[in-house]
Amino acid sequence: MENIAWYINVLFGATVILSIWLFMKAARYSKTALFLILGWALVQTVLGLSGFYENSSSLTSRFPLLVVFPLIFLGSLFFTTKGKAFIDGLDLRWLTIFHIIRIPVEITLLFLFLGKAIPEAMTFEGRNFDIFSGLTAPLIYYFAFVKKNIGSTLMIIWNAVCILLLLSVVSSAVLSLPERYVQFGFEQPNIAVGFFPFLLLPALLVPLALFSGAAAIRQLIVKKTVTL
Template sequence: MENLPLYIAATFGITVLLTIWLFSSATHFAKPMLVFLIVLTLAQSALGLSGFYNNVNTMTARFPMLVIPLTVFCTALFLTAKGRTFIDSLNIKTLTILHIIRIPVEIILLWLFVHQAIPQAMTFEGENFDILSGLTAPVIYYLGFIKKQLNKTVLIIWNVTCILLLLNVVVSAVLSLPARFQNFGFEQPNIAVGYFPFLLLPAILVPLVLFANAASIRQLIYNKSINLKNSK
């Protein structure tokens, strides 16, 4: 991983910052959430820089420590009254445009594959079609919220599709981790997620993107004030 060109890590770092900024914007820059994301990002980064996640013999066992903290936190928001109130206060337009970050993420994954840090299956040259979510996000944003030519059903279907596309690559990422239950990518396992800054993909980006989709679906179902075509 030390032989990776600097531009790959730099591009990923900018993508992480953009994601946190867009998500914070959707929360109306709620200070507690922003502080939590910054602290978690710094903590996971420190662990990554210490080498905690990059040992191929323990990477799979420690991988849940990357995913669980933010995933559990986001899930808990749906399970509490205050959490649901917070979710319903989010700006759904910003939650939608946030998915443009999936475009640079997919480009970075391709670069990582070229430099033998992940298997081809995790890229859009393999079995990962998540870039479609990023490419369609501006279209959905424009037609749905600016031109108001899409109804809630279309937006719900789009968000569900985005979740499925992301879960598809998550499965590929987990099943190509070195050792343990590795099912493919034996010639080129998924080692990138054990190194800083790429460990922030499962630690920060994936949970936030999934949460953005799930929060949007909740709002589209329960928030009657969202003004879309033929919305009732």
């Protein structure tokens, strides 16, 4: 994408590295988790660099290849014995602080909009309020785990709101793909997700963020049930 400065690629690349590191902290450096994350990132990186997603006429039909597998796999963990054991063993503190990645992601999205690679609706200048999750994550972490002034109920609500905000921007991203953006009134198609490294946003960061929120909610509900 010619209109995107090199430092935006660097910023997003650093965000991907930060995201993997924070999630690995939450996963207590699970070798299996690291292998799966890096393996999936490598597969999508190779496809992206090969130009597999770049053609706007085929991007919409190929987009599911970025997101379906990780969403199905991560979702299945909530329904298997080993999966639930993995989720319950995650560090809730790091699952919480993980959401700070949404700050550099939102900055990246703003620059992608300015570079005419995504619609304004996907930024915080449009209909994307997901930056709220990133800005409040340090506060939730501090008051929940340092000051211990926040209980499970409020944390469940916060995580649920974070999931809903993320789903909102995801819906804008899907509806503004090249073959759909005119139908839904978007002024600019979402073509950024067809290019490396930005394709790692739907392929890796979004699934990890959704999973982190859902895993945290499960842990908090289990904790409340055990306490009762």
